[in-house]
Amino acid sequence: MTTTTTATTTVLDASNVTMRFGGLTAVRSVDLTVNTGEIVGLIGPNGAGKTTFFNCLTGLYVPTSGTVKYKGTVLPPKPHLVTQAGIARTFQNIRLFANMTVLENVLVGRHTRTNEGLWSALLRLPGFKKAEQESRERAMELLEFTGLAAKADHLARNLPYGEQRKLEIARALASEPGLLLLDEPTAGMNPQETRATEELVFAIRDKGTAILVIEHDIRFIMNLSDRVAVLVQGEKLVEGSAETIQADERVIAAYLGTPFEGAPGTEEAAEVEAAEAQSTTEGDAK
Amino acid sequence: MTTKNPAATTTDTTKSPTAQATPLIPLPPTAARALTIAGSAAALIGTFLAWTWTDEFPGNLTVTGYPGGLQVLTLVGAALTLLFALSGYGIRGLGWLTPGGTNSPVLLLALGVLGTTGYAMGAISDELGGLVNLDPGAWISGIGSLIAVIGAFGLPVDQPYDDGDPTPHLWGRIRHSLTAPEPGRAKDLPSWAEILIIAAGFGAGLYVFAYGIGTEYSELFIGFLIIAAFGFTALTRAGLLKRLSALTAKHRNVNLAAAFVAAICFPFTQSNDQFALIGANILIFATVALGLNVVVGLAGLLDLGYVAFLGVGAYAAALVSGSPQSSIGVHFPFWAAVLTGAAASLIFGVVIGAPTLRLRGDYLAIVTLGFGEIFRITMNNLNGNSGPDVTIGSNGIPNIPDLEIFGFNLGLPHDVAGHELTRSGNYYLLMLLFTAIVVMVFRRSAESRIGRAWVAIREDETAATAMGINSFRLKLLAFALGASLAGLAGTVQSHVSYSVTPEQYQFAGSVPPNSAFLLAAVILGGMGTISGPLIGAALLYLIPAKLQFMADYQLLLFGLALMLLMRFRPEGLVADRRKQLEFHETGQLDVPEDAPLPEGATGVAKAGA
Numbered sequence: 066m067t068t069t070t071t072a073t074t075t076v077l078d079a080s081n082v083t084m085r086f087g088g089l090t091a092v093r094s095v096d097l098t099v100n101t102g103e104i105v106g107l108i109g110p111n112g113a114g115k116t117t118f119f120n121c122l123t124g125l126y127v128p129t130s131g132t133v134k135y136k137g138t139v140l141p142p143k144p145h146l147v148t149q150a151g152i153a154r155t156f157q158n159i160r161l162f163a164n165m166t167v168l169e170n171v172l173v174g175r176h177t178r179t180n181e182g183l184w185s186a187l188l189r190l191p192g193f194k195k196a197e198q199e200s201r202e203r204a205m206e207l208l209e210f211t212g213l214a215a216k217a218d219h220l221a222r223n224l225p226y227g228e229q230r231k232l233e234i235a236r237a238l239a240s241e242p243g244l245l246l247l248d249e250p251t252a253g254m255n256p257q258e259t260r261a262t263e264e265l266v267f268a269i270r271d272k273g274t275a276i277l278v279i280e281h282d283i284r285f286i287m288n289l290s291d292r293v294a295v296l297v298q299g300e301k302l303v304e305g306s307a308e309t310i311q312a313d314e315r316v317i318a319a320y321l322g323t324p325f326e327g328a329p330g331t332e333e334a335a336e337v338e339a340a341e342a343q344s345t346t347e348g349d350a351k
Numbered sequence: 352m353t354t355k356n357p358a359a360t361t362t363d364t365t366k367s368p369t370a371q372a373t374p375l376i377p378l379p380p381t382a383a384r385a386l387t388i389a390g391s392a393a394a395l396i397g398t399f400l401a402w403t404w405t406d407e408f409p410g411n412l413t414v415t416g417y418p419g420g421l422q423v424l425t426l427v428g429a430a431l432t433l434l435f436a437l438s439g440y441g442i443r444g445l446g447w448l449t450p451g452g453t454n455s456p457v458l459l460l461a462l463g464v465l466g467t468t469g470y471a472m473g474a475i476s477d478e479l480g481g482l483v484n485l486d487p488g489a490w491i492s493g494i495g496s497l498i499a500v501i502g503a504f505g506l507p508v509d510q511p512y513d514d515g516d517p518t519p520h521l522w523g524r525i526r527h528s529l530t531a532p533e534p535g536r537a538k539d540l541p542s543w544a545e546i547l548i549i550a551a552g553f554g555a556g557l558y559v560f561a562y563g564i565g566t567e568y569s570e571l572f573i574g575f576l577i578i579a580a581f582g583f584t585a586l587t588r589a590g591l592l593k594r595l596s597a598l599t600a601k602h603r604n605v606n607l608a609a610a611f612v613a614a615i616c617f618p619f620t621q622s623n624d625q626f627a628l629i630g631a632n633i634l635i636f637a638t639v640a641l642g643l644n645v646v647v648g649l650a651g652l653l654d655l656g657y658v659a660f661l662g663v664g665a666y667a668a669a670l671v672s673g674s675p676q677s678s679i680g681v682h683f684p685f686w687a688a689v690l691t692g693a694a695a696s697l698i699f700g701v702v703i704g705a706p707t708l709r710l711r712g713d714y715l716a717i718v719t720l721g722f723g724e725i726f727r728i729t730m731n732n733l734n735g736n737s738g739p740d741v742t743i744g745s746n747g748i749p750n751i752p753d754l755e756i757f758g759f760n761l762g763l764p765h766d767v768a769g770h771e772l773t774r775s776g777n778y779y780l781l782m783l784l785f786t787a788i789v790v791m792v793f794r795r796s797a798e799s800r801i802g803r804a805w806v807a808i809r810e811d812e813t814a815a816t817a818m819g820i821n822s823f824r825l826k827l828l829a830f831a832l833g834a835s836l837a838g839l840a841g842t843v844q845s846h847v848s849y850s851v852t853p854e855q856y857q858f859a860g861s862v863p864p865n866s867a868f869l870l871a872a873v874i875l876g877g878m879g880t881i882s883g884p885l886i887g888a889a890l891l892y893l894i895p896a897k898l899q900f901m902a903d904y905q906l907l908l909f910g911l912a913l914m915l916l917m918r919f920r921p922e923g924l925v926a927d928r929r930k931q932l933e934f935h936e937t938g939q940l941d942v943p944e945d946a947p948l949p950e951g952a953t954g955v956a957k958a959g960a
Contacts, residue, residue, distance in 0.1 A: 123817065148819035156817075162810035165803070172800075173807045177819030179800055183828060186799030187792055197799070240819055 074101050074136070076244045076275040077122070077152070082131035084114075084121055091117040093299040094131070097277075099244060104266065104276045106290035108283065108310075110320055114299040115279045116157060119248055122277075123147050123154050136243065149177040153242035155233040157249045157279075163222035167213055167232055170221050171204040174239025204239060211235040211265065227258040234265065238274070245269060247278040251285055259285055287311065295319065375528055378505030386502030387436045387457060393495025394464055395429040398422040400488025403475050408484075409568040412475070415488070421471040424574045425492055428464035431582065432457060432499060435589065439506070451590020452509035452531020459529060459588060461503040463581025465496040467574045474570050504528065509588075534590030545598050546605050552595050557613040561620040563893065564629055572897040607790075614783055618776030619767070627775035628847075629896055634782040635844045636864045637888035638789050640872040641881065642836030647870065648879035649797055650829035651809025652708070653716040655858065656723020658866045660834040662856035663699045664692035664841025666730065669748040669851045670741075676749055678741050685754050689842045696838025697831050699726075704830035708823060711812070723858055723866055730853040747852030754781070754846050761846070778847045785843060789836050790881055796832065797879075805829055861905060863892045871909070875916060877923030886924055 077099040084092040092114045099105045109115050120126040122133055124140060124147035133140045135150050153174075162170050179200055185193045208214040211231045216224065221232060230250060237245055247266070251259045259282060266289060270276055280286040286293060287307040294304040297319040303310065310316055374383065402412035402422060410420020418426050435457045438445035449456060472493050476482045509531040540548075559579065566572040586592050599606040621627045643657045671691050673682025683691060707718045734744025742748060753762025753774070761777040772780075796802050807815040808822050816822050844864075845851050854860070859867040868891055876887025895905050916923075 125813075125817075143821075144816040145819045145821045148817060154817055156814065160811050160814035160817075162807050162814065164810060165806055169803055169806075173803050173815070173820070174818050176800060176804055176807075181800050183796060183799075183801050183832065186801055187795050189795065193799070200800070236818065 075099070076101055076103075076136060077277065078134040078137075079118075079122065080132055080134075082118065082121055082128045082133060084117055084126055085129045091299050092121065092128075092296075095296070095299075095301045097294055097301070097304075099275050099277050101243075101275055102270065102273065103291050104270055104278065104289055106286040106293040107277060107279045107296060108281070108286055108293060109296035109302075112298075113296045115296050116248060117299075118296065119154065119246055119279060122246060123152060145177070148240050148242075151241070151243040152246060153237035153240045153244075154246040155230075155237050155248055155250060157252065159226075159229050159233055161221040161229055161232060161236070163220070165221060166217065167208065167219050167221055167224065168201070168204055168217040170232055170236050171207055171239045172200055174236040175200045175204060177240050207235045207238055210238075210268070227254055227261075230254070230258075230262065231265065234269075238269065242274060244275045244277065247276060247280075249279055249281060251280065251282050263289055374505050374508055375524055376501060376505040378502070380505075380507050383502050383505030383507075384436060384439060386505065387461060387499050388433060388502075390495045390497070390499030390502055391429045391432040391436065391461065391464070394468060394492045394499060395426060395433065395495075397488045397490075397492030397495055398426040398429070400491060401486045402471070402489035402492070403479065403484050403486055405479065405484070408475050408478055409570060412471075412489075413486075420571055421467065421474075421574045422492075424571075424578045425464055425468045425471070425496070428460060428467060428578045428582065429492075429496070429499075431585075432460040432464055432503075435460060435585070436503075448591070449589045450534035450594055452588045454503070454506040455509050455529050455531040456585040456589040457506060458500070458503040459581050459585035461496065461499040463578045463585070465493075465500045466577040466581065468492050468496045470574055470577060471570070529584075529588070531588040531590070534593050542602070546602060548595070549598055549602060549606055549609050553609040553613040557616060557620075560889070561617055563897075564626050565621060565623070566897065569898050569900060576894075611783070611787060614786075615780065618772055618779045619770040621773075621776065622771060624773040624775050627773050627779055629893070631775050631779040631782055631847055632863075632896075633889050633892045634779060634786050635840050635847065636869075636872065636892050637885045638782065638786045638840040639837045639864055640869050640876070640884035640888045641786070641789050641793055642833045642840070643869050644873050644878065644880075644884045645793060645796065645805075645836065646829055646833035647873055648884075649802060649809065650805040650826055652826060652829065653712070653719070653870075654830075654833070655716050655720035655866050655870065656703075656726070657719070657833070657837060657869055658856045658858075658864060659723045659726035660696045660700060660837035661841040661844065661864060662726055662730065662851070662853075663696045663834075664838030665845040665851045665855075666742060666748070666841075667695035667838070668692040668842035669751050669845040672751045672845065674748055674751045676743060678743075685756055689839060692842035693835045693838040696841065697835040700831040700834025701827065704827045704834075708826045708830060720858060720866070723856075727853045727856050730856075742853075745853060747850050747855075748845075749850040751845055751849050751851070756781075775847070778843065782840075782843050782847070785839050786885075789839070792832070792836065793881055801825065801828065859906070861895070861902065863888075863895065871913060875913065875923060877925035880923075880925045883923050883925035 075098050077097070079095065079097045082092055082095045082097075083090065095118060097105070097107075097118075107115055107118070117126065121128045122140075124142055124144040127142040135147075135152055138150070140147050140150060140152070162173060165173070179196055181190075181193055181196050184190065205214060205217065208217055211234060213224075213228060213232055213235060216228070221229065224232060234245075234247070234250070250266070251262050254262065263285060266276060266278070278286065278289065280289075287310075290307060292304060293307055293310045295302045295310060295313075295316050297315075302315055302319060303313050305313075376383075378386070398418040399416055401415050404413060406413050410422075412420060412422055434445065435448060435453075438448040439453045439457060468489075472485055472489050475484055475489065508528050563572070563575050563579065566575055583592075617630055618627050621630065639657070639661050642660075643654065646652050646654050646657070668688045668691065670677050670679045671681050671683040671688050673680075703719070703722045707715060707722070710718060729738075730742045730747075731745050732738045733741040734746075736744070753760060755761065759765075759777075761781065762774050764774060765772045765777070797805075804815065804820045804825050807818065807820060808825060812822050848855070855862070855864070857865045859865055863872075872887035872891050873884045874887070875883075875891065876885065877883025891909075895902070901908065
């Protein structure tokens, strides 16, 4: 599945992914590709199936039909194997290991990239100390990168909200992913924190990790993404650059709704407004 | 009251009127202190006089000039009260005693002395029939300790009331007068001095523990429990234990070594085989509890049938022990028997774990409870009637011979450096070796990639799998490891107790190593810690063993104790730092201060670089 035409490779190639829960089709024949060095946004109204699609990509769900390929190989249907293959994710509602320290959280993220087993730990075999030391160094680097190094010994639960989000990203990065899936990374953040997250995502991209991000904050996603896909009622409505998406009438309709049959047109609306203005001035006169 | 003692500034209410906490009994501080000291001194002097006229009461309290039995406990308690009360005067050289609170330890100790003395007086008049049996010595000690308590309640309170509740009611004020501020950071001593302090601490601990096991009648044990509980709390409030644990954290290996040396010394302090047997049984119980702590404390898998693994190990070892009644007529050397027991438990653990570990939470608990009972019933039924004759049913496998390791027969008493080592003493030392192995396994596995993965699974299994952790495999690993550790302990247990019967491996029973008590030992002691289950197991074994007359109410009292513990100290006696933070919303406790970072630009500046 490698396309060498533009010297970029396809990292993620989801084709024809469908997910049914009983009679409900949450995701219907969605195609999506992510290339190296790309930030792809995935937007859509509530209940559009974004998170379900994410779960299909990460092995939490096995798609009813369709395939997901990572760097040319079909992904195994187990979350831990997906992570091992090179896709890491964060969660919409933060799921840190609350009673572990910040450093330990990141070290857990290193799990797939280390292979010291129980015997090695019990007998303290030669490689053990070295591997442990390397893991710690790598984890501290990531904490430096996300700006959490000073809080390495704090419990994750005691971090402020914005830093918990960052820690989740650091933990995901610890598994050295080729593709990072971010599920609403700025939910509940103030504008400054959102800006900071934006910078962080760019920095991750610059380190060579492709990113697929779900977001509700349209300004954030338009600034960030090279491409945006819009998911509505489980189907991919349109995909393209930020400008294309913003101009697309179907997208606006999906988000704001279409005027219903016989809805008051602009002329009627103007009349109503005029009448209201009249009545208020009359009221004031009295 | 002006010393280098850091607590003095908070206790001195005259200097800082903002410390509004008033003592419970309004006395001038000097008068209160004098009263406490006079009371404790009277209690101390009283112990040298006769407490009763007859030696029918155990311990012979009739001798004047030579304290015995319960008098010794009052004597020690009163002496400690005096010492701490004098430290409150700021006497040079005593300041180190109270780095935390100054007055609450005095109050606690005075209460302990009053409790022990009061209990002794009650027991004497109850057993001998009336207060007339009390001699003046008892009255002097009793009234002295009462005066000391009154005086101690008049001492200034160690810390001001919480901001949230500035005017607590009577009960709140009593509880508050027992609290104390945390001690500050200790001065660094030369490391040999610190190691010496650790050694002294363990020596004292061993002495107290050995005394508790060696108490020969239940009155003495109850008195011991009262004074030990109050004394232990007093040392905590004084900040001494905090200091000690800071030292042990600094010298972890020294600490571990000291603990084991102290443990090795134990059988040499016991000439009575019965008490050494209690020690050996405590070790078996504690080792299995520590094994359970891998499963429950680290991986978070609630296993209610854990004692079955102990049983598998014990039965496996019994079958290959060369017992004439064993259905397999083989006699393995001990090392092979140990491997057989551990391997049998391991296999049993994997066989049970593979299907059940797909369940989570309560469901897992119920299924493991079921498997635990299935083991016991199966052992009962393999008797030749209901099934093949393997385990001789409910009679179990008797006549398990004593071990002989390198020509050293563990069944016979030996003379080691002038001290007699009894049969139980031998087994105690053998079991201690296994305990050491299990402690090492626990510590090393907890501080590794595997241990972190276990904790991650306990915290959030979905997130853990998303981080690439194969949760099923790791849970099975924890289950299997826990099972084989219990199996190890089982191999020794079968030899210690001469026989294995199915009734030893119940879910709940009156003799401690059973599933409910194992879990209780872990929870009571502190989940996820090493010393927690050891202490929890020691208490849970010792208290029923010493208080035989309470056997009928044992489970009731046990339940009450657990409820009280869950209410007042849900993290267990020995708190894991994580657990302490989890249950008490106090924020960060002992985490280094943040390096100040520029606001807002933190992550970005570094990330962009």
